[in-house]
Amino acid sequence: xKIAVAGKGGAGKTTVSGTVARALARAGHSVLxxxxxxxxxxxxxxxxxxxxxxxxxxxxxxxxxxxxxxEPTVEGMVxxxxxxxxxxxxxxxANRIETENPGCQCCGxxxxxxxxxxxxxxxxxxxxxxxxxxxxxxxxPGNADVVLVVANPTAKxxxxxxxxxxxxxxxxxxxxxxxxxxxxADLDAIAAAIPDRELIVIPEDATIxxxxxxxxxxxxLDPYSPGVQALVALADRLAGAPVPx
Amino acid sequence: MVGKGGAGKSVISGTxARVLARDGSRVLALDSDLLPGLSLSLGAGPDPAQPPLRExxxxxxxxxxxxxxxxxxxxxxxxxxxxxxDGIRLLSCGKTPREGLEPIMGSVNAFYRVVHRLEGARTFxxxxxxxxxxxxxxxxxxxxxxxxxxxxxxxxxxxxxxLAARRxxxxxxxxxxxxxxxxxxxxxxxxxxxxxxxxxxxxxxxAVPADEGVARAERLGIAxxxxxPGSPAVAEIERLxxxxxxx
Numbered sequence: 094x095k096i097a098v099a100g101k102g103g104a105g106k107t108t109v110s111g112t113v114a115r116a117l118a119r120a121g122h123s124v125l126x127x128x129x130x131x132x133x134x135x136x137x138x139x140x141x142x143x144x145x146x147x148x149x150x151x152x153x154x155x156x157x158x159x160x161x162x163x164e165p166t167v168e169g170m171v172x173x174x175x176x177x178x179x180x181x182x183x184x185x186x187a188n189r190i191e192t193e194n195p196g197c198q199c200c201g202x203x204x205x206x207x208x209x210x211x212x213x214x215x216x217x218x219x220x221x222x223x224x225x226x227x228x229x230x231x232x233x234p235g236n237a238d239v240v241l242v243v244a245n246p247t248a249k250x251x252x253x254x255x256x257x258x259x260x261x262x263x264x265x266x267x268x269x270x271x272x273x274x275x276x277x278a279d280l281d282a283i284a285a286a287i288p289d290r291e292l293i294v295i296p297e298d299a300t301i302x303x304x305x306x307x308x309x310x311x312x313x314l315d316p317y318s319p320g321v322q323a324l325v326a327l328a329d330r331l332a333g334a335p336v337p338x
Numbered sequence: 339m340v341g342k343g344g345a346g347k348s349v350i351s352g353t354x355a356r357v358l359a360r361d362g363s364r365v366l367a368l369d370s371d372l373l374p375g376l377s378l379s380l381g382a383g384p385d386p387a388q389p390p391l392r393e394x395x396x397x398x399x400x401x402x403x404x405x406x407x408x409x410x411x412x413x414x415x416x417x418x419x420x421x422x423x424d425g426i427r428l429l430s431c432g433k434t435p436r437e438g439l440e441p442i443m444g445s446v447n448a449f450y451r452v453v454h455r456l457e458g459a460r461t462f463x464x465x466x467x468x469x470x471x472x473x474x475x476x477x478x479x480x481x482x483x484x485x486x487x488x489x490x491x492x493x494x495x496x497x498x499x500x501l502a503a504r505r506x507x508x509x510x511x512x513x514x515x516x517x518x519x520x521x522x523x524x525x526x527x528x529x530x531x532x533x534x535x536x537x538x539x540x541x542x543x544x545a546v547p548a549d550e551g552v553a554r555a556e557r558l559g560i561a562x563x564x565x566x567p568g569s570p571a572v573a574e575i576e577r578l579x580x581x582x583x584x585x
Contacts, residue, residue, distance in 0.1 A: 101373065102343005102473035107498065132342070132474035132505060134498045143497045190475045191505065193512045224343040224473040225373050248559025249348070253373050282557065306533070308497025 095218045096331060097208065097232065099261065100243035101253035102224030105272040108301060108311060109243055110221035111138025112321060115312045116328035117217050118180035125171065125183045125211065127220040129204030129228060131190040135221045139178040140310030149176055151189040153202040167210040170202070179310070204228060209236050217332070225253065229260050239266045239331065244287060246271075246279035251286035258287055270327070273297045295323045340510065341492035342502035343473030346523040349552060349562055350492055351470040352379025353575045356563045358466045359424035361579070366415060366462065367422060368453060368469040369430040370482050372442070376470040377430065381561030382422035391418040391432060392444030395451070403447035411455045411462070414448070423561070456485045475506040486510075488582060489518040493538060495530040500537030507538075521578060524548040544578035546571050 098110045107130075114126040128135035136146030155174040175185040187204035205228060208220050220237070222228040229240065240261040244254035254269070261267045271283045271292040283292060298320025304311040311321050339351040351367070359365045369376035377384075394409050394417070405414070419427040429452065432445030453469075456462050467485050471477045478489065489510040491503040503520060510518040522534040522545040531545045551566025558565065563572055 103345065104343070130474070131476055132502050134342075134501060137498050137501070143501050147501065190479045191509065193479055193481070193509060195479050225371075227372075245344075247556045248378055249373070249375055249556070250344075305496040305498065308501075 094239070094331070095208065095211070095213055095220070095237045096239050096241060097220045097222055097228075097237040098241045098243065099222045099226075099229050099257045100224075101245070101250040104243040104245045104250050104254070105270075105295070106224070106243050107134045107138045107221050108305070109241060109270060109272070109295070109324060109327075110219050111135055111140070111310060112312050112324040113241075113328045113331065114139060114178075114182050114219045115180050115310060116325040117219070117332060118182045120328065120332060122332060123216040124181070125175075125185065125216055125218045126178065127204070127207060127211070127218060128184065128186045129188075129208065129220050130223045131188050132223075133186045133189050135186075136176070136178065136184055137308050138304075138310055139182055139184060140313050141176070141178050141184065143308040145176075149184070149186045150174055151186045152207065153188040154191075156202050157196075167207060168212075170207070171211070179313070205231050205236070209233065226257055226260060229257050232261065232264055234264045237265055239268060240264075241268050241270055241327075243270045243272050244283050244292075245273050246275075246282045251283065254283075255286050258290070268293060268327075270295055293323070293327055295320050295327075339468070339470050339490050339492060340475075340478055340503075340506045341473070342494075342499045345473075345492040345494050345499050345503070346546070347473075347492050348375035348379040348470050349556065350490070350521065350523065350546065350575060350578075351468050352376055352381075352561060353563050353572060354579055355380060355422075355426055355466075355468040356424055356561065357572075357576050357579045358468065359426050363466040364464065365424075365426045365466045365468060366419070366456075367426050367428045368467060368483075368485075369428065370449065370453070370477060371470060371472040372432065372446075373472065377420075377422070377428060378559045379561055380422045380426060380428060381564050382420055382426070382428050385420045388420050389418060390445060391430070391448050392442065394418055395444040395448035403444065403451070405448060405451050411452050411459045414452045418448075423564070450482065453482065454484050474502065475509045478506055478509050486516060489516060490543075490578075490582075491518060491520050491538075492523050493520055493534050493542070494524050495522065495526075495533045495537075497537060500534060504538055519543040519582075521546065543581055544574055546574045546578070 118124045300315040300318035339347040419429040431449035432442035493503040507518040549571035551569040552562045555562040555565035
């Protein structure tokens with residue numbers, strides 16, 4: 094199964110991606126976490142830590158540095174340039190922008206290409222997309238089995254979420270997450286902007302706020318906090334089928 | 339204005355622009371994000387009579403985008419920028435439509451070419467230019483803000499926000515003559531400011547407090563300076579404007 098996570102910057106995409114990845118892995122699934130943001134942060138939410146996240150090599154940069162002749166297959170790239178995260182999650186950073194004039198972003202290895210070419214082969218791929226709508230617009234049917242759209246109760250985040258739902262729903266299954274919900278008024282605001290859809294509620298959670306502050310994985314800080322529990326339940330629902338033996 | 343998504347770039351740039359305009363500067367606000375943001379924080383409504391910026395661009399015989407003949411930065415701002423409160427002019431690079439990216443390519447290309455010619459236009463010498471860039475280092479790396487003398491990196495007191503700000507400041511400082519500063523946002527006290535300063539490795543130029551008035555404005559989609567004009571956050575952004583003007 095391939096899961097892509099979309100939404101406005103700061104809506105909680107990376108927290109959702111990292112926590113769902115860890116929960117799936119703890120339930121016995123083989124998980125590949127693909128960081129498709131040119132400002133890669135998924136390592137932090139997976140529990141790798143900010144310092145190690147900063148040292149992770151982007152596949153694109155790895156291939157371009159090219160000490161080996163060429164890594165021809167996506168699986169080879171995952172093997173060669175990926176890193177191990179807790180609970181056996183394999184983390185792959187697609188691309189990072191670290192210099193002026195970093196070269197054409199369409200050429201070379203792109204996040205879209207990695208997502209497209211990764212076979213799931215019994216594995217669950219969860220992809221943290223770049224903030225905004227670019228990758229959702231380029232998503233072709235079949236590139237992801239489900240898109241999780243993360244919505245917050247602010248006017249700007251709702252506008253991005255609303256458009257992401259409209260774009261993605263033409264191509265694949267969409268699940269809307271109402272994130273950082275404090276009360277009924279927050280939920281009503283999200284429901285009004287994105288009507289006629291089931292909303293998975295992720296409550297505002299002090300554990301997640303503390304994990305964000307300190308650069309930790311929420312699931313390591315408190316796996317039983319309400320926000321983390323909502324994401325664990327989401328992971329169970331996404332997994333659906335029983336765990337392969 | 340640069341930083342991680344959700345850090346508060348639009349709120350701070352929109353409010354800064356309004357403060358500058360009220361202080362008597364002519365202000366050009368530049369929104370280079372394909373997603374909604376700056377117009378809400380500025381308090382600028384849509385103007386249906388406004389011709390779209392994509393009309394400023396055309397493709398040459400090789401299929402490359404260029405500005406149409408006779409359209410320079412001054413005319414582009416006169417014709418395609420919208421009016422925002424306090425006399426501000428707002429030029430936006432175009433908003434992502436549902437149908438795909440192609441319909442806005444003209445607008446995006448016109449915007450890119452206009453911002454590259456602002457510096458050469460004497461008209462704007464005494465204007466204040468405030469640009470709101472999308473999340474992440476992409477536009478800084480690719481030169482979308484060539485007008486910028488100062489990059490302001492907005493940082494919330496979280497590890498990821500600080501990591502994002504450090505990365506984008508590193509890229510910004512590769513540019514000859516560009517200055518980059520950190521501004522803490524949504525801090526709840528001195529401990530948060532220290533946390534941000536430890537995470538980014540230097541002191542911040544300003545620390546905008548977490549503010550219920552601004553949070554409410556964000557939920558409602560209106561300008562913080564209209565909704566909560568006397569709030570501590572707006573006051574700190576006024577101090578930030580003064581600090582930036584002081585060099």
